[in-house]
Amino acid sequence: MFSGLSFTVAQGEGLLLEGPNGTGKTSLLRILAGFGAIEQGALELKGADEELTIGQRAHYLGHQNALKLALSVExxxxxxxxxxxxxxxxxxxxxxxxxxxxxxxxxxSAGLLSAGQKRRLALSRLELVSRPIWLLDEPSVGLDTASCALLADAMSRHMAAGGLLIASTHTDLGLTFKNKVNLGDLGGRAT
Amino acid sequence: MQAYANPARFNALALSVLPWCAGITVLLFAVGLYYSLVVAPQDYQQGETVRIMFIHVPAAWMALACYSVMALASAVAIIWRHPLADVAAKTAAPIGACFTFLALFTGSLWGKPMWGTWWVWDARLTSVFVLFLLYLGYIAIWQAIEEPARAARLAAIVALVGFINVPIIKYSVEWWNSLHQPASVLRADGPAIHSSILTPLLIMAGAYTMLFLTLHLIAMRTEIMKRRIHNMEQAEVQG
Amino acid sequence: MSFTAPHVGFVLVSYGFSTLVLCGLTAIVLWQARSAANRLKDLEARAVRRRKPAKPVNPA
Amino acid sequence: MTVFWSLVRRDLVLTLRQGGGAGMALGFFLTVLVLLPLGIGPDLNFLQRLAPGALWITLLLSVLLSTDRIFAPDYEDGSLELMTMGPMPLELVALAKSVAHWLGTGLPLAILAPGLGVLLNLDTLLFGPIMLAMVLGSLALSLLACLGAAVTVGLRRGGMIISLLILPLYVPVLIFGVAATNSVTGVPELFGPSMLILTAISLASLVLAPIAAAAAVRAHMT
Structure with missing residues (x-):
């Protein structure tokens, strides 16, 4: 997938993952969330109580919205x-x-919602339960410009409150990221 | 929009008829119960248990009648695509299922003193039990499919296919030498029971029919409201 | 109807259970009708409010 | 503990709202009960000897019917992944899902079993033992079903594989369940040896099945 990748994200900062499709952006986010294993290297979360894994301190938003259509929005x-x-x-x-x-x-009921509305519902879950790390995989997919602005506000509120944000995207998220990593030029093979 | 024209007219019609139906139902039940429990004589063999007949037979009739209403409405829904037809079919099913369950339950209670066992796998009883399963299957089809139009068509097919069971029930007593009582009211040569038993039976049958009619009208109005709610909610969400 | 005859219990249970089931069925049907009507009224009120929203108190 | 019960409550609400999981299991149970006498013949005495075994086998099949819906919906819409990130360990998630499945399908059938046994002319003396045995046994059935569902989540044709995987595990529950029901030698002593062994099986699977199910789900995730 990729090798020789190292990065640090301080509190209140965001890390933007760039690179063409298939270079491992999603896999990196999934590994951080605890869904994958790494051959070498380690992931550390300094300054947090030890037994909780990174996944239990993070929110992960993938391409799926994890919503039950039979249940209502609330x-x-x-x-x-x-x-x-x-x-x-x-x-x-x-x-x-x-x-x-x-x-x-x-x-x-959530089943009545359009794709964009379902995405916004999934996003509203991030701030509902306060967790320091946000792992967002192309969060702005399917959102109209107004909703993207709302997303940008939520992300900046999160970072202002000292949270960490790692996001991958192809469109402009309306935020300036302090540090970026381009997985494409890290020899990321499209596997 | 034709689809919305006659449900509105149906609603108004149903609303005007409902109070009358309810009144007649209550009246028939009062008179029927009085005749069944007080006026009707004891049976020389069965004693008091013969009175169970006055709620068992009407329930069995209604079980068959409801399914016939469902099958007829389903046929109309498929052939002429009348929007009210599948509403009628869908709302008749739960009521019919209740009547079938009551027929089986009271039949079993009547059978215990008479035949010495709660249940026997006899042609008539088995086919009525299958009818109960057909009702459950029909209701399950409606619940399993979200989109009303598609659910209506599939449910209509299920109802029509299941209708083959109704004649089997009707003539099961004759075809197989059944422990169950052969038809003694609706017969070619006229009813074969004494009027003191026949009157309460017919009154109770009338009461059950009116109860079905009343509940069915109310349930149909509810179903029409539910469809409008579904459409308005969809419009509201997309709006 | 004599209440001392043999098997009279079966008669009472079947009448009682039938009444229970039929009253239960009627109650459910009526309750569903009422809740659907309320939901419809609520939706229609909301739709009316959406088409001509109430005038803001101070149109600053 | 509210986290645990929030998951159980959600799963129960979902099974009741989406086409009644319990209703489907009951419908299936009744259908099988109709087929048996039609196939084997209406002779009441013969059916009476057959009744406990037939009721247990029908319970097994009814519980098996809704097994693949335990994990599959959550796997498909991404909820399962988020559940691994929750404060509650995956073992308790599996336990919560088994309990929800038990309350939704196994328990109602176990309680209705004597009533349904009437169709097979079940001896009234057996009503007590069969209800108790089925309540205890159905817990083990749901736990093992949850294990089967976890192993086959996301697999194509998972539903088919589940029955091959779990039915062998159901054999002890069936043997001791029927034995506990039939342990009636005259007076139905409820807590005979078979009933105690059946309870032991349920308690053992209460502990082991969630652990195995969690391991299976983790294997699917990575």
Whole structure:
């Protein structure tokens, strides 16, 4: 996949993964989230309590939205909040839906939503449960310009609060990233 | 839009008829129960248990009637694509399933003192049990498919295929030497029961029919409302 | 109807259970009708509000 | 513990909303009960001797029916991945899914079993033992079903492979289940040796099945 890759991301900073398709951007994010194994090298998270893995300190957003179509918008968010160990009131959920202007759809079943709305619902989950690391794999796919702006706001709020952000994208996310890594010129073979 | 024209007219019609239906249903039940439990004499053999007949037979009739309504509505839905037809078929199923279950349950309770066992795998009982499974299958088809139009067509086919079971039930008693009582009311040579038993039976049958009619009308109005809700929600979300 | 005859229990149970099931069925049908009607009213109110939203109090 | 029960509650709500998992299992159970006497013949005494075994086999098949829906939906929409990132270990996730599957299909059937046994002219003395045995046994069935579902998640034709994998594991549950039901020598002593062994099987699978299921899911993830 790729080799000789090393990077550090300090608090409040973002790392942008670039490179053509198939050079391992998604795999890197999945490895960070704990879904893959690395042959050599190590991933460390300094300054956090030791037993929690990186995955348990992170949010991962892949191409799938992890939404149950039979459940309503609010039930989906309530479940994920409870599952991540945080009980939430319906008003906090309404606020987070408001951040991606979905608040009027809270009682509708997720199956009725369009692709863009489902994506925004998945994104609203990131801020609902506070976790320091965000691993976003092409988060802006399927979003219109207004929603991309909302996404950019959410990401900047996250970094301003001292969170880490590692994202891969092909379109401009409306954010200036301090450090970038291009997996293409790291000898990333399209496997 | 033709599809929306007559549901609205149907709604208005149903609303005006409903109070009457409900009133007649309650009246028939009151009179029927009085006749069944008080007026009707004991049977010289079965004693009091003969009274179970007054709720077993109407339930069995309604089980068959509901399925026939479903099959007829399904045929209309497929042939003339009338939007109300599949609403009628879909809403008749749960009510029919209830009547079938009651027919089986009261039949079993009647059979225990008479035949000495709760259940026997006899032609009539088995085919009514299969009818109950057909109802469950029909209801499951509606739940399994989201998109109403496609679900309607598939459910209609299931109802029509299942209809073959109804004549089997009707004539099962004659075809196989069945423990079950052969038809004694709807017969070519006229009813073969004494009027003191026949009157409560017919009144209760009327009460069950009116109850079905009332519940069916209410359920159809609900189904029409649910479809409008589904469309409005979709419009709201895309809006 | 004498309540001391043999097997009268079967009669009572079958009448009682039938009443229970039929009343239950009626209750469910009525309840579904009411909740659908409420949901429809709520949606229609929301649709009306969407078509002509209420005037803001101070059109600053 | 609220994390655990939030998953159980969600799975139960999903099975009830999407075409009634329990309803499907009950429909299947009734259908098999109709086929048996039609095939074997309506002789009541013969059916009575057959009833416990037939009821247990039908329970096994009914529980097996909805097995592939335990992990597959979550795998397909990406929820399973996020669940591995939750505070709760994967073993407890597997346990929660097994409990939800048990409450959704196994338990209702176990409680209805005596009533349904009437169709096979089940001896009324057996009503108590068969209900207790089936309640205990169906827990083991759901746990093993969850293991089978975890192993075959994401595989094409997973549903077919599951039955080959789990049915052999169901054999002890079947043997001791029927033995516990039939342990009636005159007075139905509820806690005979077979019933205790059946309970032991359930408790053992309560511990081992989730661990194996979690390992299987992890194997699928990497």
């Amino acid at each position: 039930e989906n968010l309530t479940f994920w909040a409870n599952f991540m160990g945080q009980s939430v009131s319906s008003s906090t959920i309404a606020d987070h839906l408001g951040a991606f202007n979905l608040e009027s759809l809270s009682s509708y």
